Amino acid sequence: MSKACKLEFRASKETRERLFACNRLSGQIWNDTLALAKNYHQEHGQWIDKKQLHLATKGQYPLHSQSIQAVYERYLQARENALKARAKGYTAIRYPWRQKKNFNTRWKKDGFKIYPHGKIELSMGIWQGQRQKPLVVKVKKLPPYPIKEIELIWDRKLKLALTYDDGLEVKEATGVNTASIDLGEIHAIAAVCENNQGLIITGRQLRSTKRLRNKKIQELQEKISRCQKHSRQWKKYRKAMNYVLSKSEAQLKDGLHKISRFFVNWCINNQVKEVIVGDVEGVQRNTANKKTNPRQKRRNRKQNQKLSQWQFGKLYKYLEYKLGAENITIRKVNEAYTSQTCPVCGRKKKVSGRVYRCYCGYSEHRDIHGAKNILTKEKHGEFRDFVVNKIKYLRIA
Ligand SMILES: [Zn+2]
Numbered sequence: 001m002s003k004a005c006k007l008e009f010r011a012s013k014e015t016r017e018r019l020f021a022c023n024r025l026s027g028q029i030w031n032d033t034l035a036l037a038k039n040y041h042q043e044h045g046q047w048i049d050k051k052q053l054h055l056a057t058k059g060q061y062p063l064h065s066q067s068i069q070a071v072y073e074r075y076l077q078a079r080e081n082a083l084k085a086r087a088k089g090y091t092a093i094r095y096p097w098r099q100k101k102n103f104n105t106r107w108k109k110d111g112f113k114i115y116p117h118g119k120i121e122l123s124m125g126i127w128q129g130q131r132q133k134p135l136v137v138k139v140k141k142l143p144p145y146p147i148k149e150i151e152l153i154w155d156r157k158l159k160l161a162l163t164y165d166d167g168l169e170v171k172e173a174t175g176v177n178t179a180s181i182d183l184g185e186i187h188a189i190a191a192v193c194e195n196n197q198g199l200i201i202t203g204r205q206l207r208s209t210k211r212l213r214n215k216k217i218q219e220l221q222e223k224i225s226r227c228q229k230h231s232r233q234w235k236k237y238r239k240a241m242n243y244v245l246s247k248s249e250a251q252l253k254d255g256l257h258k259i260s261r262f263f264v265n266w267c268i269n270n271q272v273k274e275v276i277v278g279d280v281e282g283v284q285r286n287t288a289n290k291k292t293n294p295r296q297k298r299r300n301r302k303q304n305q306k307l308s309q310w311q312f313g314k315l316y317k318y319l320e321y322k323l324g325a326e327n328i329t330i331r332k333v334n335e336a337y338t339s340q341t342c343p344v345c346g347r348k349k350k351v352s353g354r355v356y357r358c359y360c361g362y363s364e365h366r367d368i369h370g371a372k373n374i375l376t377k378e379k380h381g382e383f384r385d386f387v388v389n390k391i392k393y394l395r396i397a
Contacts, residue, residue, distance in 0.1 A: 015135050026071050029068055071103060075096055172327060191371055202394070204395050276333045278374045347359065
């Protein structure tokens with residue numbers, strides 16, 4: 001299976017500067033691609049294709065030909081994604097248009113060589129009739145598998161993201177049950193399985209990371225707003241802001257990895273064959289801090305919403321990947337009213353607090369309630385009550 005890792009590396013000062021230049025150059029290629037696409041469309045009334053982009057960019061930059069190709073392939077991919085989203089009715093989604101100062105440079109299989117002791121040679125292109133000197137970097141430890149691709153990324157500093165194949169096959173499917181997840185409150189995941197088992201995972205670490213992050217961002221934003229734009233102080237705070245963002249992102253990802261791993265193990269133990277996840281646009285519930293002033297509240301909510309969507313997307317991706325390795329499928333289903341409706345009498349009410357309680361006597365942990373409704377709606381076409389007899393709590397510390 002395909003895997004990825006991020007590595008720090010050592011390189012000379014000159015190489016480091018050239019690496020920075022690579023990502024600036026890739027940004028330039030991205031911007032040129034946008035311009036090419038625009039002109040082509042104006043001239044021909046059609047979309048530019050891969051072949052045209054290849055002809056237009058070939059030999060125009062000192063990067064390796066596959067690295068140039070990698071940039072316009074990303075453009076084509078982004079255009080394709082936007083097309084699909086628009087076809088689904090998300091008409092606010094724009095085709096790629098944003099100019100970029102930097103763009104991650106990628107080296108594909110002919111673009112790099114691996115030597116013993118972690119030495120990596122990244123090839124450059126032919127420029128003015130001459131093959132440019134390769135870039136040589138050293139990493140501490142390489143994954144012991146064939147490397148498929150290397151990407152030069154910025155994560156508080158320059159790092160290499162390696163894609164490789166670990167040679168492991170997808171396991172044979174043995175599951176029989178369907179399980180559902182309610183991701184209503186994102187620092188927790190609640191799931192139920194057809195065999196009447198329930199699971200609640202609370203990500204304490206995630207919650208505190210998020211709180212700390214938001215507090216720091218707010219402080220910095222206030223400081224930034226008091227500075228003159230582009231002043232030295234302003235730049236300093238912006239830099240600090242980027243640091244906070246990327247560090248908390250790394251911590252959140254780590255937490256999400258742990259949660260998804262735990263969930264996958266639970267699925268294996270319960271012989272799950274497919275997982276369904278409630279999908280709703282406003283994933284966020286009850287997150288606005290009522291005590292703060294309205295302006296702040298709005299900003300926090302917007303920020304939280306963005307973070308939540310990011311987290312939802314990441315967690316889903318991790319689950320997709322890890323469940324996939326166990327031959328368990330995952331898909332999104334419509335979550336309409338699953339959190340509000342009582343499965344016994346059909347009354348609707350908004351939930352407040354941890355427990356969903358209905359006048360008819362039904363009560364259930366709020367997120368388990370959501371997961372139950374997601375499951376029965378999908379299985380029987382209607383909400384039904386059933387007993388969840390074992391709820392496992394785990395606090396990811
Ligand atoms: Zn009821």
